Amino acid sequence: xxxxxxxxxxxxxxxxxxxxxxxxxxxxxxxxxxxxxxxxxxxxxxxxxxxxxxxxxxxxxxxxxxxxxxxxxxxxxxxxxxxxxxxxxxxxxxxxxxxxxxxxxxxxxxxxxxxxxxxxxxxxxxxxxxxxxxxxxxxxxxxxxxxxxxxxxxxxxxxxxxxxxxxxxxxxxxxxxxxxxxxxxxxxxxxxxxxxxxxxxxxxxxxxxxxxxxxxxxxxxxxxxxxxxxxxxxxxxxxxxxxxxxxxxxxxxxxxxxxxxxxxxxxxxxxxxxxxxxxxxxxxxxxxxxxxxxxxxxxxxxxxxxxxxxxxxxxxxxxxxxxxxxxxxxxxx
Amino acid sequence: xxxxxxxxxxxxxxxxxxxxxxxxxxxxxxxxxxxxxxxxxxxxxxxxxxxxxxxxxxxxxxxxxxxxxxxxxxxxxxxxxxxxxxxxxxxxxxxxxxxxxxxxxxxxxxxxxxxxxxxxxxxxxxxxxxxxxxxxxxxxxxxxxxxxxxxxxxxxxxxxxxxxxxxxxxxxxxxxxxxxxxxxxxxxxxxxxxxxxxxxxxxxxxxxxxxxxxxxxxxxxxxxxxxxxxxxxxxxxxx
Numbered sequence: 001x002x003x004x005x006x007x008x009x010x011x012x013x014x015x016x017x018x019x020x021x022x023x024x025x026x027x028x029x030x031x032x033x034x035x036x037x038x039x040x041x042x043x044x045x046x047x048x049x050x051x052x053x054x055x056x057x058x059x060x061x062x063x064x065x066x067x068x069x070x071x072x073x074x075x076x077x078x079x080x081x082x083x084x085x086x087x088x089x090x091x092x093x094x095x096x097x098x099x100x101x102x103x104x105x106x107x108x109x110x111x112x113x114x115x116x117x118x119x120x121x122x123x124x125x126x127x128x129x130x131x132x133x134x135x136x137x138x139x140x141x142x143x144x145x146x147x148x149x150x151x152x153x154x155x156x157x158x159x160x161x162x163x164x165x166x167x168x169x170x171x172x173x174x175x176x177x178x179x180x181x182x183x184x185x186x187x188x189x190x191x192x193x194x195x196x197x198x199x200x201x202x203x204x205x206x207x208x209x210x211x212x213x214x215x216x217x218x219x220x221x222x223x224x225x226x227x228x229x230x231x232x233x234x235x236x237x238x239x240x241x242x243x244x245x246x247x248x249x250x251x252x253x254x255x256x257x258x259x260x261x262x263x264x265x266x267x268x269x270x271x272x273x274x275x276x277x278x279x280x281x282x283x284x285x286x287x288x289x290x291x292x293x294x295x296x297x298x299x300x301x302x303x304x305x306x307x308x309x310x311x312x313x314x315x316x317x318x319x320x321x322x323x324x325x326x327x328x329x330x331x332x333x
Numbered sequence: 334x335x336x337x338x339x340x341x342x343x344x345x346x347x348x349x350x351x352x353x354x355x356x357x358x359x360x361x362x363x364x365x366x367x368x369x370x371x372x373x374x375x376x377x378x379x380x381x382x383x384x385x386x387x388x389x390x391x392x393x394x395x396x397x398x399x400x401x402x403x404x405x406x407x408x409x410x411x412x413x414x415x416x417x418x419x420x421x422x423x424x425x426x427x428x429x430x431x432x433x434x435x436x437x438x439x440x441x442x443x444x445x446x447x448x449x450x451x452x453x454x455x456x457x458x459x460x461x462x463x464x465x466x467x468x469x470x471x472x473x474x475x476x477x478x479x480x481x482x483x484x485x486x487x488x489x490x491x492x493x494x495x496x497x498x499x500x501x502x503x504x505x506x507x508x509x510x511x512x513x514x515x516x517x518x519x520x521x522x523x524x525x526x527x528x529x530x531x532x533x534x535x536x537x538x539x540x541x542x543x544x545x546x547x548x549x550x551x552x553x554x555x556x557x558x559x560x561x562x563x564x565x566x567x568x569x570x571x572x
Contacts (some may be wrong), residue, residue, distance in 0.1 A: 054431075077388075080381055108531045109433035112474055116427065116436050145534040201383060204375070217563040219379050221535050289523065 001194040001301075008198035009241035012055045012077055013305060019062060023327055024061070027065055033083065034226065035090040036062045037072045042096035047165040049175050050090050051103040051158055053110055056197070060155060060297045069162035070103075070326070078197050078300075079107035079219045087117030091126050099127035103157055103178060105150025105193050105237060106134035119203040129171055131178040133157055135187045135308065138215025138223050152260050152308030153185035155296050156320075159329060163322035176271030177319075180311065186243045189306030190224070190235055191216035192200040196300045197300045214238055218262070218306075232269070236276035239307045244284065249309055251285030256310040256320060262296030264303035270294065273305055290320055294329060346505055347396035348454040351561060356422060358557035360390035366553065373546035377533035382434060382546040389430035389438070390407035412453050413414055415463075419446030433531055434547060435482060437471050444470030457508045461495035463513075468492050475530060480542060482526040482533060490515035491555055506563035513552070513559035520544065520552040557568050 005011050011153045012034070018034065020029035028037045035052075042048065051061045052074030061073035064074075072090040073093055076082035091100045100121065111132060118128045135153035139145060161178045170268075191213040194203035204220035212230065215223025249255060259274045261267070274293050281288060288311050297306070310316070323332030358552050363370070363386045370383030397418075427439030449455065455463060468488045469565035477483040494515035498508035523545035531547075534539045 075379075076431050077385070079379055079437070080385060081433070083428045083431050083435055085428040109431065109435070112436040113431070113435055113515075115437075116474075139535055140537070145529065145537070146531055147438075151536070197380070200380060204380060217535065221532060222539070223381070 003198050003201075003203060004198070005198050008201070011198045012075060013057065016062075016075065019327075026154070026325075027062075029214070030089065030093070031268070032208075033086040033089055035072055035074045035086050036065050036141040037068050037090065037094055038070070040067075041071050041094040043071070043100050044096045045097040045168070046071075046096050047169065048091070048094040048096060048173045049096065049103060049158065049162055049165055049174075050074070050087060050100055051154070052076065052082045052090075053085060053105050053107075054081060054219070056195075056300045057298050059328030062160050064085075064155070064162075064326050066324070066326035067333065068166055068322060068326070069158050069329065071165075078199065079111045083106065083297075084113050084117035084120055085284060086115060087121045088124075091117070091128060092124065092330045093122045094332065095126050097204065098165075099129065100170060101165075101174050101178065102128060102130040103154065103161065104146055105131055105154050106131045106132045108146050108147065110150075127171060129175040130180060131157070131175055131186075133182050135182065135185045136215075136217065137186050137188050137242050138217070141155065144197045149221070150185040151189065152258050152306050153182060153293075153310065154295055155260075155329075156185060156256060156258065156308065157181040158312050159324060160316055160319045162324065163319040166322065181316070184247070184316075185308060186246045186249075187261075187306050187308040188239045189216050189218070189223070189304060190214050190239060191220070191262065191299075191302055191304035192229065193301075193303040195220045195263070195302035198301065206281065212304070215242075216302075216304060218297060220302065223225055232272045233276050236243075236273055236280055236307070240277055240280045240309075243307055243309050244281075244286070247283075247309075247311065249286055249311060254287045254289040254312045254317075255281070255293070255303045256290040256312055256316075257281065258292045258296075258308040259294075260292075260297050260306045260308065262302040262304040262306070263295055263298035264301045265295075265305055270305060273307070281322070289317060306321035343553075345472075346456060347415075347460045349415060349418050351556070352415060352418060354479050355558050355561045356390070356393055356397065358553050358561050360394050363387050363390045363550065365367070368555045370550055373544055373549055375541045377528065377536055377540045378546060381432060382525055382550065385430045385434055386438075386550055389426045389435065392429040393422050393425045397483055406571050413484045414451045414453055415449035416446045416451060419443070419449055423453055433475070434550070437475050437547070440470040441467040441488075448488045455507045456499075457495070457503060458499035460505065461492070464495055466491045477490065477530045480526060481530045482523050482528040482545050482548075483530050484545070484551040486523050486545065487516045487519040487548035487551035487555070488527070490519040497527045507557075509559040509562040513555040516552040516555040518550040523548045
């Protein structure tokens with residue numbers, strides 16, 4: 001698989017060098033250990049939002065650092081959780097006295113590393129809360145699995161909670177809001193091709209030219225089932241059907257509809273998916289009050305997309321509309 | 334090894350020199366089997382276990398005091414307390430491995446370090462309790478039980494084997510061999526299991542038929558200890 005890299009083992013470090021140069025002044029990139037902070041952190045008295053995860057999902061999370069969203073992001077190696085020393089340094093660096101909220105995607109490694117970091121930060125006198133996002137309906141949520149994966153809802157939680165921190169809300173309220181977003185969001189994705197990590201150099205899984213993996217995870221984890229490749233309309237029926245049925249979303253609901261590209265699918269196709277999603281929801285009496293279409297939580301070069309729905313109320317809508325000024329999301333600023 | 338001294342009871346007691354040699358052996362094994370561990374992980378996880386463990390153990394090697402790695406290791410570290418050494422190993426793994434293996438192996442060594450404290454050498458019975466404390470830490474961090482198809486399946490039998498060996502008055506070398514054999518058995522027993530923790534659990538029934546990569550690296554860790562502590566008679570990783 002062709003990659004624009006120098007040495008595969010240097011990818012994350014060199015990516016961070018590029019981010020630091022491209023967003024100088026807006027972002028500060030720390031290198032020992034790796035964490036990205038907004039240029040004006042710490043913001044006095046404001047609750048600080050810190051997230052992170054494996055690299056390879058850009059712009060998640062580093063591209064969402066800035067006013068109105070995250071205060072810091074901790075990038076791990078490719079598809080590998082960041083380590084507690086990163087989150088500890090980030091928490092110490094961005095805590096303006098209002099405490100720190102960790103927003104964590106539900107993967108075994110991420111949850112354990114953030115828990116260790118929270119323990120270490122509390123030992124240093126920092127108030128830390130942690131909310132785990134687990135919105136992927138492709139995974140059976142039971143006592144016998146690691147639980148649902150965190151995917152698209154993470155972007156929405158970071159945006160909405162970031163707006164709430166800018167309003168000066170206290171840590172407990174921001175954590176509660178984050179739980180609300182997590183509880184009211186559901187997602188599911190499909191892969192048309194595998195991704196290829198720079199270190200492995202070959203596809204993570206095999207998928208025939210005429211096949212798709214329904215319910216795929218953002219690291220190329222297998223999904224619910226493998227099926228023959230279908231039309232955009234059929235794919236939306238499958239993904240949106242599973243998402244709508246799970247919460248459930250129903251007649252009269254107002255939602256934020258998020259069509260997310262996995263990294264290797266053109267925006268053109270994402271808009272085709274959005275048009276189908278719009279029709280699908282309209283038929284069920286569900287109104288798209290807000291939308292987001294683009295590649296925001298990616299899986300390296302994987303072709304495919306995910307659909308996330310968030311049930312909106314007035315407060316969530318207002319916080320979504322609030323100004324945001326980050327490399328990955330920007331409006332009103 | 335010098336004769337006498339508090340806490341020194343038998344040939345092969347576990348001291349800083351032995352722990353250092355053990356870690357060096359484990360690091361070499363992980364490097365040699367990096368691709369094998371990664372392939373096991375590719376089958377049921379996310380194909381990074383070998384790479385991550387190798388990165389972590391290389392970092393551990395660079396952090397260990399140079400004198401302790403040299404030829405005169407025993408003389409240099411004869412009286413060194415085990416607690417700080419094991420804690421350094423744990424913190425290094427926590428901050429370099431990432432994934433789930435980082436906090437789990439990191440916690441194993443951090444808790445072993447807490448249990449070992451200021452002691453410079455451990456008897457077989459003391460070593461068994463130090464290892465037990467580490468394994469208990471792994472279970473707390475990962476919330477895994479026996480049979481969940483994780484590293485705990487290789488590590489829990491180790492605790493039993495070490496305690497039994499110590500109660501039977503075994504030399505450290507024999508206890509370490511029994512521990513490695515127990516780990517090997519536990520590792521092989523993960524093959525038919527359906528994973529209930531970690532990324533492999535997303536596969537459900539499809540995770541059966543594969544050996545757990547974390548249990549495999551845990552077996553490597555105990556096998557390295559058996560070789561360094563003089564037990565001989567290596568078990569094999571796959572069959």
